[in-house]
Amino acid sequence: MxxxxxxxxxxxxxxxxxxxxxxxxxxxxxxxxxxxxxxxxxxxxxxxxxxxxxxxxxxxxxxxxxxxxxxxxxxxxxxxxxxxxxxxxxxxxxxxxxxxxxxxxxxxxxxxxxxxxxxxxxxxxxxxxxxxxxxxxxxxxxxxxxxxxxxxxxxxxxxxxxNPRIDLPRIEQYARPEEMARLRGLAGPVLVLMLSLFRRGHRRRERAVFGPSAGVPARAPRHG
Ligand SMILES: [Fe+2]
CATH class of the missing domain: 1.20.120.520 (nmb1532 protein domain like)
Structure with missing residues (x-):
């Protein structure tokens, strides 16, 4: 143990x-x-x-x-x-x-x-x-x-x-709000800063593939 x-x-x-x-x-x-x-x-x-x-x-x-x-x-x-x-x-x-x-x-x-x-x-x-x-x-x-x-x-x-540009906003998309809060607590302000930099590109790529409402955490499908 x-x-x-x-x-x-x-x-x-x-x-x-x-x-x-x-x-x-x-x-x-x-x-x-x-x-x-x-x-x-x-x-x-x-x-x-x-x-x-x-x-x-x-x-x-x-x-x-x-x-x-x-x-x-x-x-x-x-x-x-x-x-x-x-x-x-x-x-x-x-x-x-x-x-x-x-x-x-x-x-x-x-x-x-x-x-x-x-x-x-x-x-x-x-x-x-x-x-x-x-x-x-x-x-x-x-x-x-x-x-x-x-x-x-x-x-x-x-x-x-x-690739943090891809990986971090994707984690934000799939994390439940309480999980995201825990990750922010573990990673500190750098995570908040990186997400603010990468979120827009992520949503652009999501919309181009899946349509206008894609890539927003609150609407993400929930798995697992
Ligand atoms: Fe595996």
Whole structure:
């Protein structure tokens, strides 16, 4: 048992955002494929760019889990945990992400979203299953065995390879108000300042993809 348990809130909200964005994109691509929504070339490019950014974030997140977090967990918890199934899921996700990037680029040039809709739905389903399993299996183990110092090192490395301009307003979009208050308390004024700088660009990208009411925290879909 560790003295101060690791703070898992940031990871939990990142997981929620990955699942939420994948699902929203799957629904959008399905609507586009069925002709219930339409996309100008500018919207189609914005959708393809949004997808590429999400996929890059998912790849980075699970690479950090494989390379940094799993060794920390194995070192701290030893025989208590078997991470092979979760690593297998990661290996299965990568080719799907690459396929979706290709399909998103094809959609931006042809306007046909049918293949993209199928793959994004598969991605959203896989992430739902994988992330629930990951949180069920490893969050209690991290809380019990991993030191706050080790956890903070992992989180810092994850953040360093991310893009705060994208990541922070997305966390704000998916956090519940009480979670956001806790994150502000942990991160201090720098978080408030960065959010004020990045919020507008985030909303612009959200509106270009999902329509006029997208990207506002109070209206964000709630997952997890
Ligand atoms: Fe994972």
């Amino acid at each position: 560790t003295a101060t348990p690791p703070e898992l809130l940031g990871f939990r909200i990142t997981h929620r955002a990955m699942r939420g964005d994948a699902r929203r994109l799957a629904v959008l691509a399905t609507e586009l494929a069925a002709g219930r929504q339409s996309a100008t070339p500018a919207r189609a490019s914005a959708i393809a760019a949004f997808i590429a950014t999400l996929n890059h974030g998912i790849h980075h997140h699970h690479t950090m889990e494989d390379e940094l977090l799993w060794p920390v967990i194995e070192r701290s918890a030893g025989a208590e945990v078997d991470l092979r199934d979760l690593s297998d899921d990661h290996a299965e996700l990568d080719p799907l992400l690459a396929e979706i990037n290709g399909q998103a680029a094809a959609f931006a040039s042809t306007g046909d979203a049918s293949a993209l809709a199928r793959s994004l739905t598969r991605l959203a389903d896989m992430l739902d299953e994988h992330i629930s399993e990951e949180e069920r299996l490893i969050f209690p183990i991290i809380t019990r065995y991993v030191s706050a110092a080790d956890w903070n090192t992992v989180e810092a490395a994850v953040r360093k390879g991310g």
